[in-house]
Amino acid sequence: MEVELGRPPTIPEVFLRTHTKKDGTFVDKKAQAVHEAYKKRREAKLAAQDNDESSDGTSRRSELSHEEDDELFLQSTYINDRGTYFGVGSLGSYIIGKRKYPGSSSTFTTLQQQLEDANRKIEEQAALQAERDAEASRVAAEALRVASEQQAEISRLVSFLKTNPNNVAFLESQTNDLNPADFQS
Structure with missing residues (x-):
């Protein structure tokens, strides 16, 4: 995906690619619920940014940073008893741009x-x-x-x-x- 996009993919992009079928439907209801929760959070965050105009009348950026996008996704997904996020697979070791070692705060x-x-x-x-x-x-x-x-x-x-x-x-x-x-x- 990194080659295809020309940049590292966000966790939501990887999730969408790995949890949908070729026809665009989700592999299960849990994956669909996570994606819908993420979309709602993202839209709310973008709407809040659009409403926050600086004093000179220019609006703030209309996109989220890679880290903000990942954070919104992580807030939208499920976490099991061991602190593992649902749907991120091996990307769980790179949460929010930081390598998560066995000595991390959750562990x-x-x-x-x-x-x-x-x-x-x-x-x-x-x-x-x-x-x-x-x-x-x-x-x-x-x-x-x-x-x-x-x-x-x-x-x-x-x-x-x-x-x-x-x-x-x-x-x-x-x-x-x-x-x-x-x-x-």
Whole structure:
């Protein structure tokens, strides 16, 4: 098209060429709706320029610049979830005369949002893990307290049993019966 026109084509010109059949009809209703929205915006912009006359009575230019034309088209088309414009194909990398690299504002904003979401999830997981750790510590402390109370109860019981001479003889006989040497092989 650049050779044919003698200049780089605008995005609307490329869109019209790639989204119409040989008979001039649009390939689908979405393409037709985008083109009609673009035409309305363009006509409104040109009408506004014609009404803006300078103080000396001369009217401003009656055509749009390449960048203005592209911008009107981009305002008229659809944008998907990834920030890609409908109908521009590989021209999406040359939007408004600037090469759009993977670090561009749209991509950067998307990545920044994903990073914020990931950080929020990490913080939520860290808080959940802290709650679990606190609960595990509480359960361990409770088990230790119960074991300590049981040990104290056993010690008191043994002390009570030792007050009776018959119980002391029994305890000593049981202790002698459980000689550690008996358990060695």
